[in-house]
Amino acid sequence: MAKIYADHAATTQLDPEALAAMMPFLTEEYGNASQLYSLARRPRKALQEARKIIADCIGAEPEEIYFTSGGTESDNWAIKETLLAQRAGTIVTSCIEHHAVLHSCNAVGKLGYNVLQMPAQTDGSVDADWLTKHFPEDCRLVSVMYANNEIGTIQPIRDLARLARDHGVLFHTDAVQAVGHVPIDVGDLGVDLLSASAHKFNGPKGVGFLYIRKGTAMTPYADGGGQENGMRAGTENVAGIVGMATALRKNCESMQEHEEHLMKLEERLLARLREYQLDFLRNGGTGAHIPGNVSLSFREMEGEMMLHRLDLMGICVSTGSACNSTTTELSHVIRAIDVPKDYAYGTIRVSLGHENTEADVDAIAAALKTIGGHTVDPGVR
Numbered sequence: 457m458a459k460i461y462a463d464h465a466a467t468t469q470l471d472p473e474a475l476a477a478m479m480p481f482l483t484e485e486y487g488n489a490s491q492l493y494s495l496a497r498r499p500r501k502a503l504q505e506a507r508k509i510i511a512d513c514i515g516a517e518p519e520e521i522y523f524t525s526g527g528t529e530s531d532n533w534a535i536k537e538t539l540l541a542q543r544a545g546t547i548v549t550s551c552i553e554h555h556a557v558l559h560s561c562n563a564v565g566k567l568g569y570n571v572l573q574m575p576a577q578t579d580g581s582v583d584a585d586w587l588t589k590h591f592p593e594d595c596r597l598v599s600v601m602y603a604n605n606e607i608g609t610i611q612p613i614r615d616l617a618r619l620a621r622d623h624g625v626l627f628h629t630d631a632v633q634a635v636g637h638v639p640i641d642v643g644d645l646g647v648d649l650l651s652a653s654a655h656k657f658n659g660p661k662g663v664g665f666l667y668i669r670k671g672t673a674m675t676p677y678a679d680g681g682g683q684e685n686g687m688r689a690g691t692e693n694v695a696g697i698v699g700m701a702t703a704l705r706k707n708c709e710s711m712q713e714h715e716e717h718l719m720k721l722e723e724r725l726l727a728r729l730r731e732y733q734l735d736f737l738r739n740g741g742t743g744a745h746i747p748g749n750v751s752l753s754f755r756e757m758e759g760e761m762m763l764h765r766l767d768l769m770g771i772c773v774s775t776g777s778a779c780n781s782t783t784t785e786l787s788h789v790i791r792a793i794d795v796p797k798d799y800a801y802g803t804i805r806v807s808l809g810h811e812n813t814e815a816d817v818d819a820i821a822a823a824l825k826t827i828g829g830h831t832v833d834p835g836v837r
């Protein structure tokens with residue numbers, strides 16, 4: 457049975473061109489980029505080129521790009537090392553962040569920093585006006601994600617970053633779901649720090665980057681050798697970094713084409729589900745969102761059961777709730793946006809990628825119909 461992969465917000469397939477660009481650095485070009493002999497020359501040059509490609513893709517300078525092991529490390533670095541460079545105070549974040557941000561905030565919370573979580577609205581956005589009213593006097597950092605991983609909503613980052621800047625406070629955005637999918641220009645956004653992860657945009661796993669605006673006060677993430685300008689020690693993952701840059705450039709070049717394709721697929725999926733008269737809500741779909749990220753809540757269904765049934769039919773999606781032996785836990789995001797209880801437990805995330813086809817979407821809708829669930833009176837919608 458051919459698989460239909462519809463979980464691109466979890467990870468994406470490695471682009472063949474990215475793999476081809478990586479291969480020499482996994483084989484004959486194995487020199488350590490920090491060494492002085494000729495075997496180190498190509499890896500060193502490849503790192504320089506990758507830094508420039510990535511910087512160009514997000515409107516940064518090459519020396520503002522720091523390679524990491526992925527989104528989690530970039531988030532940990534941005535939060536912990538900006539706060540540790542300042543005296544204790546408050547960090548503002550949102551209640552719908554990825555755990556890489558929420559748990560990093562909790563960790564600095566244990567060191568005496570206050571953590572203030574902005575609420576989310578039912579449409580899945582966070583409100584810049586709320587922050588205007590509640591901006592803490594002792595704020596040291598604001599960290600709000602560019603796009604939510606569970607429901608795809610894009611946040612008003614430019615407004616939030618301006619607010620932080622007006623108060624003389626640093627601003628970080630976890631852009632792991634956005635980089636390579638929507639246009640990003642760090643200058644235009646006005647952010648000081650931005651996290652990204654290669655495996656979300658058809659690059660390899662275990663590699664990412666942190667954009668750090670020149671002049672931002674930070675302590676090093678890892679002490680040791682002088683790599684990454686002395687800020688993140690450790691021999692570089694040259695192949696991974698080259699694969700990341702190749703995949704990002706390619707995705708940025710095809711971004712508009714991908715977006716049009718994905719928006720059509722989304723509309724088709726929703727149209728099919730309505731044709732089948734399934735009783736569902738779409739979460740976070742009213743405002744700006746990441747193309748292809750479709751969070752659906754089906755009335756009186758169990759998300760985890762749906763995931764397993766879809767899996768048996770060869771379809772990979774995620775769920776917004778997880779069962780343990782006694783209860784079903786809703787994700788913090790689905791809870792925060794107040795999805796009505798009779799729908800919330802039946803939440804799945806279908807995250808389409810540019811490789812998906814109309815036939816894939818039709819098969820997903822047909823599979824959801826087979827699984828069943830309530831239907832609505834066609835007059836109601």
Ligand code: PLP
Pocket residue numbers: 465466525526527528529531554556601603604605630632633653654662664
């Ligand atoms: N931030 C967001 C919004 C994510 O979606 C993810 C991954 O799911 C991460 C951070 C963590 O990224 P990584 O898997 O590269 O550590």
